[in-house]
Amino acid sequence: xxxxxxxxxxxxxxxxxxxxxxxxxxxxxxxxxxxxxxxxxxxxxxxxxxxxxxxxxxxxxxxxxxxxxxxxxxxxxxxxxxxxxxxxxxxxxxxxxxxxxxxxxxxxxxxxxxxxxxxxxxxxxxxxxxxxxxxxxxxxxxxxxxxxxxxxxxxxxxxxxxxxxxxxxxxxxxxxxxxxxxxxxxxxxxxxxxxxxxxxxxxxxxxxxxxxxxxxxxxxxxxxxxxxxxxxxxxxxxxxxxxxxxxxxxxxxxxxxxxxxxxxxxxxxxxxxxxxx
Numbered sequence: 001x002x003x004x005x006x007x008x009x010x011x012x013x014x015x016x017x018x019x020x021x022x023x024x025x026x027x028x029x030x031x032x033x034x035x036x037x038x039x040x041x042x043x044x045x046x047x048x049x050x051x052x053x054x055x056x057x058x059x060x061x062x063x064x065x066x067x068x069x070x071x072x073x074x075x076x077x078x079x080x081x082x083x084x085x086x087x088x089x090x091x092x093x094x095x096x097x098x099x100x101x102x103x104x105x106x107x108x109x110x111x112x113x114x115x116x117x118x119x120x121x122x123x124x125x126x127x128x129x130x131x132x133x134x135x136x137x138x139x140x141x142x143x144x145x146x147x148x149x150x151x152x153x154x155x156x157x158x159x160x161x162x163x164x165x166x167x168x169x170x171x172x173x174x175x176x177x178x179x180x181x182x183x184x185x186x187x188x189x190x191x192x193x194x195x196x197x198x199x200x201x202x203x204x205x206x207x208x209x210x211x212x213x214x215x216x217x218x219x220x221x222x223x224x225x226x227x228x229x230x231x232x233x234x235x236x237x238x239x240x241x242x243x244x245x246x247x248x249x250x251x252x253x254x255x256x257x258x259x260x261x262x263x264x265x266x267x268x269x270x271x272x273x274x275x276x277x
Contacts, residue, residue: 068196110216
């Protein structure tokens with residue numbers, strides 16, 4: 001496993017971000033969702049290099065094999081970690097692809113770091129512009145839902161994440177879009193995360209307002225969201241992002257759940273390649 005350094009924590013310990021770097025050509029950087037790691041991008045990381053793209057996927061602090069500091073899970077810090085990846089590998093003309101929570105890093109980076117090195121961006125099932133329901137954000141999700149997630153993690157993290165994984169992929173009594181083995185794999189990735197990071201990131205992705213960040217985006221943008229997403233509802237996220245980034249292309253995946261990087265992997269790969277080209 002490769003690692004990139006992104007500063008130090010409050011105790012002076014180095015923050016090392018795990019990443020994989022496959023292929024050659026124009027770079028594509030894949031940013032994973034909560035609560036897994038960069039390994040969720042398996043089907044995209046296998047396909048994009050075949051078409052002449054250098055494909056980099058990294059794991060945010062607190063998850064997978066990356067460093068697990070006590071704090072630093074706010075989006076300003078996470079956007080700085082993304083900058084460390086782009087600078088550390090000296091990437092230019094990058095396409096950033098942010099899934100779910102990873103869409104927050106993309107949005108904040110574009111504002112906080114002026115979109116340096118970035119040519120295009122993609123939001124996949126992403127949390128921007130603002131998930132939390134407030135008086136000026138009526139399409140958002142009630143805070144009680146996120147409070148229940150935190151309580152579930154504190155009570156029995158393994159059990160909560162197992163149930164969450166089924167919802168993540170749209171598994172129900174009459175629907176099994178992924179195998180039991182895939183659910184087990186997802187659980188393995190999720191449990192590798194720090195309990196502290198897993199909880200702190202719930203607050204970050206649910207309570208961070210990215211509306212001003214989205215207003216700074218000028219590069220070509222693609223938004224992909226499933227209309228059956230029960231984790232990050234499209235009406236609260238993808239549809240609102242499309243309004244705030246009017247030049248963006250918006251692709252709605254009918255019947256697709258949150259984890260469409262697996263359930264709709266072939267279509268997602270085709271759409272990513274078409275947009276990047």
